Amino acid sequence: MTDPFDEYGDLLxxxxxxxxxGIMPAPDGLDRIRSKxxxxxxxxxxxxFTASWVRPATAAGIALGLTxxxxxAPPAIQxxxxxxxxxxxxxxxxxxxxxxxxxxxxxxxxxxPGSQASSQRPSAxxxxxxxxxTALCRTPTPGTSSGVTAPTSAATTDKKAATGTDRPGHCSxxxxxxxxxxxxxxxxxxxxxxxxxxxxxxxxxxxxxxSS
Amino acid sequence: xxxxxPDDEGARPTDVTETLVARGTAGAVxxxxxxxxxxxxxxxxxxxxxxxxxxxxxxxxxxxxxVVQDSFVAMHGAxxxxxxxxxxxxxxxxxxxxxxxxxxRHRAVVEKYAPKGLPDAQSAEHGAIVELERTAxxxxxGGLPTRQREALVLRYxxxxxxxxxxxxxxxxxxxxxxxTARGMAALRSVLEQLS
Numbered sequence: 462m463t464d465p466f467d468e469y470g471d472l473l474x475x476x477x478x479x480x481x482x483g484i485m486p487a488p489d490g491l492d493r494i495r496s497k498x499x500x501x502x503x504x505x506x507x508x509x510f511t512a513s514w515v516r517p518a519t520a521a522g523i524a525l526g527l528t529x530x531x532x533x534a535p536p537a538i539q540x541x542x543x544x545x546x547x548x549x550x551x552x553x554x555x556x557x558x559x560x561x562x563x564x565x566x567x568x569x570x571x572x573x574p575g576s577q578a579s580s581q582r583p584s585a586x587x588x589x590x591x592x593x594x595t596a597l598c599r600t601p602t603p604g605t606s607s608g609v610t611a612p613t614s615a616a617t618t619d620k621k622a623a624t625g626t627d628r629p630g631h632c633s634x635x636x637x638x639x640x641x642x643x644x645x646x647x648x649x650x651x652x653x654x655x656x657x658x659x660x661x662x663x664x665x666x667x668x669x670x671x672s673s
Numbered sequence: 674x675x676x677x678x679p680d681d682e683g684a685r686p687t688d689v690t691e692t693l694v695a696r697g698t699a700g701a702v703x704x705x706x707x708x709x710x711x712x713x714x715x716x717x718x719x720x721x722x723x724x725x726x727x728x729x730x731x732x733x734x735x736x737x738x739x740v741v742q743d744s745f746v747a748m749h750g751a752x753x754x755x756x757x758x759x760x761x762x763x764x765x766x767x768x769x770x771x772x773x774x775x776x777x778r779h780r781a782v783v784e785k786y787a788p789k790g791l792p793d794a795q796s797a798e799h800g801a802i803v804e805l806e807r808t809a810x811x812x813x814x815g816g817l818p819t820r821q822r823e824a825l826v827l828r829y830x831x832x833x834x835x836x837x838x839x840x841x842x843x844x845x846x847x848x849x850x851x852x853t854a855r856g857m858a859a860l861r862s863v864l865e866q867l868s
Binding site for chain 2: 470472475476477478479482484486487490493494495498
């Protein structure tokens with residue numbers, strides 16, 4: 462150290478040593494240190510861990526934790542498993558709905574024996590607003606009348622079940638039906654409601670057919 | 674766990690002076706101690722000097738003893754990491770300085786919110802000291818900032834080198850020079866009157 466202060470350094474050193482020599486620590490310092498060490502070991506050391514109440518408390522805590530795990534783990538696993546199924550659910554859930562149109566496609570579900578009935582059906586399919594889910598598919602049928610809805614709703618539902626259009630918002634399949642309607646309904650410009658009503662009244666089997 | 678004393682053969686001689694301890698002669702001591710033996714041996718060699726050093730820093734003997742005892746307890750807990758008397762002594766010095774600093778910081782907070790009569794009682798205690806020089810220097814030293822007081826005490830009482838002061842205070846050697854110079858400049862007026 463350099464020494465602009467060494468002229469006062471001796472004075473300071475002498476004063477500090479004189480002051481420090483007057484300090485006499487208590488003789489029981491080592492005993493205090495030992496007691497503090499033992500207290501610390503008792504509080505935080507192995508002796509604390511092996512105290513009489515710590516081990517039963519630890520065992521009880523571990524048992525409680527294992528019980529909680531045993532109770533809560535199976536539902537959690539089920540939830541995780543079901544969540545995994547839901548991610549693949551759309552491919553599985555749709556087939557039952559699509560099975561109906563496929564079976565209806567192989568076996569014509571149209572209850573009407575003649576082609577007249579088939580010519581009436583387009584008029585029935587022209588009334589989608591009454592059936593839920595077909596409201597968006599109204600565009601291909603310009604000649605829709607609201608009065609037709611009531612008598613032919615059963616036939617409409619049946620046709621939709623056959624074509625698989627009863628799913629809400631599904632507009633792909635109604636389009637060919639609408640094209641059928643336009644082609645078949647063009648020869649008979651008369652209102653389809655009256656035609657449907659007359660045909661259903663003339664042929665009682667037509668009424669029995671949907672119910673069966 | 675029983676507290677064992679060191680063997681009589683390995684016990685340190687009792688005539689080791691504090692100056693030797695302050696200069697780090699613990700390296701001459703046998704190393705194969707466990708924590709309890711290290712505490713006992715280092716206590717017999719260093720306790721008094723460390724208490725005096727702490728007393729000069731905190732200006733209170735009882736508090737200084739507590740500081741040093743806590744440092745020994747901490748050293749006992751850290752002995753597995755230290756395992757070397759030189760490191761242990763350095764650890765003790767650092768611990769004493771840091772704990773003294775903490776005591777002064779706590780005391781400053783307490784005195785800040787204490788009634789105004791408390792500092793007067795302390796100065797009356799100091800006024801009981803007979804010698805004028807010592808009283809004046811100690812009072813002037815007590816008015817210094819903590820770092821400056823630490824640097825001056827470690828240099829002029831413990832006779833530490835700059836490196837040892839830097840190690841004990843946890844600062845650089847340049848900072849040690851700076852604190853020492855500023856502390857001596859602050860004490861200059863008092864020392865000029867005494868010289």
